[in-house]
Amino acid sequence: xxxxxxxxxxxxxxxxxxxxxxxxxxxxxxxxxxxxxxxxxxxxxxxxxxxxxxxxxxxxxxxxxxxxxxxxxxxxxxxxxxxxxxxxxxxxxxxxxxxxxxxxxxxxxxx
Amino acid sequence: xxxxxxxxxxxxxxxxxxxxxxxxxxxxxxxxxxxxxxxxxxxxxxxxxxxxxxxxxxxxxxxxxxxxxxxxxxxxxxxxxxxxxxxxxxxxxxxxxxxxxxxxxxxxxxxxxx
Numbered sequence: 001x002x003x004x005x006x007x008x009x010x011x012x013x014x015x016x017x018x019x020x021x022x023x024x025x026x027x028x029x030x031x032x033x034x035x036x037x038x039x040x041x042x043x044x045x046x047x048x049x050x051x052x053x054x055x056x057x058x059x060x061x062x063x064x065x066x067x068x069x070x071x072x073x074x075x076x077x078x079x080x081x082x083x084x085x086x087x088x089x090x091x092x093x094x095x096x097x098x099x100x101x102x103x104x105x106x107x108x109x110x111x
Numbered sequence: 112x113x114x115x116x117x118x119x120x121x122x123x124x125x126x127x128x129x130x131x132x133x134x135x136x137x138x139x140x141x142x143x144x145x146x147x148x149x150x151x152x153x154x155x156x157x158x159x160x161x162x163x164x165x166x167x168x169x170x171x172x173x174x175x176x177x178x179x180x181x182x183x184x185x186x187x188x189x190x191x192x193x194x195x196x197x198x199x200x201x202x203x204x205x206x207x208x209x210x211x212x213x214x215x216x217x218x219x220x221x222x223x224x225x
Contacts, residue, residue, distance in 0.1 A: 004153070034214070043115075043202060043216040044154070089153055097142070098167065099214070101153030 002027045002094040006102035014110050019077040021105045023090030028068050035064050035075050036089040038104065044089065048075070080109045113137075115217035117203050123223045124193055132188040132220045136205030143186050144214065145178055146202040154202055160186060193224045 003026040013019060023033075032051050036044040048057045048064040050073070056065045061078040077084055087106045091099040116135040124130055136143050142161055146154035156170040163183045171177070175193075180186040190197055200219040 036216075041218075043117075043218040044204075044214075046213050046215065049213050091153070097144075097159050098156045098170070099144075099146075099154075101155070103151065103153050 002092060002100040004090060004092060004100050004102040006088075006090055006105050008105060009103065010106045010108075012108040012110060013080055015080060015082060017080055017109075019075075019080050019084070019107060019109075021075040021077075021088050021090075021107070023073040023075070023102055025071045025073075025090075025092045025094075025100070027092075027094050028071050029094065030068065031093040033064075033066055033073050033090065033092045034099070035062075035073075036091065038087045038089060047088075080107075082109045082111045085109050115203055115205055115215055117201075117217035117220050119220055120218065121221045121223075123225065125225050126193060126195060128193050128224075130190045130193055130222060132190075132201050132222070134186045134188070134203030134205075134217060136184065136186070136203070137207070137215055138184075140205035140207045140215075141183070142206040143180060144204045144206075145186070145188050146204065148200045148202055148219070150199075157188070157201075190222075193222075195224050198222055198224045 005024045034049045035047045038044050050057045050066045063076045066073045087104040089104045091101045118133045145157040148154040158168045158178050160180045175191045178188045200221045202219045204214040204216045
């Protein structure tokens with residue numbers, strides 16, 4: 001069974017600092033990996049989707065890397081803003097449709 | 112519609128009652144998923160539809176849970192004889208490219224069983 005772990009569980013940084021969020025998974029035979037953002041009481045918004053053949057994806061201030069062989073992904077958020085405060089979830093698709101999620105990292109950016 | 116719509120947004124029921132949760136996916140999306148999210152946890156897979164058929168229902172916790180998608184669009188998740196442990200947020204998602212495409216989630220239906 002695929003296990004996804006996100007460390008740290010919570011993170012608080014001052015505005016302007018770069019954020020580094022880590023995700024690890026136990027089964028490297030994945031189809032893709034997605035990073036989601038979840039605001040309190042809301043659904044999930046997809047941030048970045050990395051196919052298994054890719055090493056990274058970028059969107060604006062966000063960059064996600066994927067190292068399949070070591071079972072790791074990292075989400076970088078540059079120059080954090082208070083609006084970046086949310087829970088960030090990592091999910092892997094191990095059998096081509098079923099996502100296995102981590103428990104998330106809750107980020108607080110202090111103004 | 113513009114996004115995935117779920118109703119009701121909140122449902123409070125008593126133990127033993129029957130509950131239906133509805134999901135209206137993005138128009139044209141053939142793949143539809145139900146997930147369940149407990150407090151402080153990531154979502155857990157329940158069921159996946161491709162068109163009208165349930166391609167994988169292995170995540171449904173027991174036979175009190177059932178889901179349908181009769182016309183390949185709207186889906187209903189049905190829970191019989193609800194228990195307090197069923198309390199969670201039930202999330203629906205849809206995708207246009209089938210299994211490996213980007214998922215779009217609704218805001219969820221929060222179920223509280225008293």
